[in-house]
Amino acid sequence: MIKQEYTLEILADNEFSILNRIVNVLNRRRVRIKRLLAHEHEGDFKSGRAILLLYTTADMIEKVKHQLEKLIEVEEAIYTEGSHLFYELLERSNNKQVI
């Protein structure tokens, strides 16, 4: 199957080890992480967001979405094709805008 870039946004409780949990799901399935941006929600240290630029297949991104949503701390995992959204969110983050 053809691999391509996907931007994956994960909304989660900002617990210790949450990034490990997310990365574990991806590593186990050998999904390549090209870039990763993670931050607490502005004014709410209890929740946060991870935005990942992944390189994988359509089948695998759908599967990892469901595996990620099985993590107790994860509220939602949403993906879109391509890298556009990732760089847009990265720029806003760099400019300290609420994303």
Place this chain on the structure above:
Amino acid sequence: MDALQTKTKVKGVGVAEKASVIKKKVTGSEILLQCLVNEGVTTLFGYPGGAIMPVYDALYSYADKLNHILVRHEQGAVHAAQGYARATGGVGVAMATSGPGATNLVTGLADALIDSTPIVCITGQVFAHLLGTDAFQEIDVINTTIPLTKWNIQVTEAKDIAPAVAKAFYIAKTGRPGPVLIDITKNAQNELIEEVDYQKCESIRTYRPKPVLSMAQVETAAKLINKASRPYILAGQGVILSGASKELIAFSEKTGIPVACTLLGLGAFPTDHPNYAGFLGMHGNYAPNVNTNECDLLIGIGMRFDDRVTGNVAKYAKQAQVIHIDIDKAEINKIIKADVAVHADAKEALTALITKCDKKSHPLWMKSFKHLNDIEYERVIDKDIHPTEGNITMAEVVHRISELTKGEAILVTDVGQHQMVASRYYKFKNPLTNITSGGAGTMGFALPAAMGAKMGKPDKQVVAVIGDGGFQMTVQELGTIMQYKIPVKILVLNNNFLGMVRQWQQLFHEKRYSFTEMSNPDFVRLNEAYGISAERVTERDELDGAVKRFLEADASRFLEVVVGKEDNVFPMVPAGSGVSEILLEAPKH
């Protein structure tokens, strides 16, 4: 007054009496134990050590409320907790110290995760200020067990213990059940805080364990079922976990659909029911495997299309439409693409389907199962269970136990040839009676799991069926059985080989028996050293009496049956083959 008072909203039970104005101060350890009591725990399995000593000290005063079983190795504790959970349908609890105590739990956690077993493991941890310093017996148990638990948490303050325990039990037993681990630093165990009201967890913001049943999905599924001429149900452990066996029977009887069970699904549907189609999988029955590739509608319920069930996926049920009912959304379309996915609890889905599906029968389709069953009986089963010459077979031993217990015992199996034989020939009648290590295939599982099952169901006959290899992986638990006089029955089918590996070496590696033959100790004397009465059988005419003495014993009893060294388990779906390419015997060449 108890250190903690239960305050629960469940079913309006109400709020317990208010604590006195000046609250008593208690340690984190006592809070932990009171939480366990409030969660209904009566039995736990564990092994003490430095980092969990405050909890054990508190446990000394809780002997009237919590029956702690001192195992001989932490792996024994976690498998016993699994056995307890699988036999009772409740949550099993295991406890260990930090470092190697915690890592010894790891195999059981992995096993419980893949086999959806609700357990809560509690580990001690070094003082919080020593975390990350390579202190004595400090290992990073959280990151070690993230991939092997449904959830885990480290607690470093006593105030966080009660909420962590409440979440742990809620997560372990809801949705698709699984193992949870709570790692508690020693300072939190020692810390004195004011007693708190215990509040059971009823929801977690980001966790939705119970999907809302979509009637649209049910109706679409029902349409497929109503028009199918060769529909076929594959029942997995999800049916047992959701308590849906009665609904499955009612659904099958109304729709006339045959039901086959996966390894962990055995017990979900009575094996003596006329609609029972058999045991699925690599060493399952002939008919259910062959007819997987003949049906026009496959209905997977609470099962995950494991590779031992599907064989080569490229050759799996290509002719059929597929309905997949599962509580775990990640299982749907993971292996087999579903034409209709019903993301739901099995009981709810079946209840809804019963009302939407037509009453039907499929006599020709059912007859095809009978025809294939007759072939298997003649070519495999009859020879297996009624041999007239040669060595004792594993099958005839299991068959006799099945007859004498009327399929009502709890059968706990290890991993290997004996496991497949036991699953083929024990005639399960009820849910929660088949306890085995399925997904992980953990040798050494059965002996401690049987202990746990017997502790959970003391009135049931519990029989552990083990090979000579697996028995020696956790044989130290004979000490636990001795100390607590746990009347579990231990059957070792001894072929002096790691039999399943040897079978593969014979069939696929030109009989190069690379490190699979075992020189074994005198198992009878070994058991007798532990005070367990024991018997060894080598001749067929001794078998029946020995099995009766084994089952009739009031106390724990050990039976070793010496079986053929190079007997194989058939039928078999060779690796890489489709399920309909199942072999009834070894190829001649």
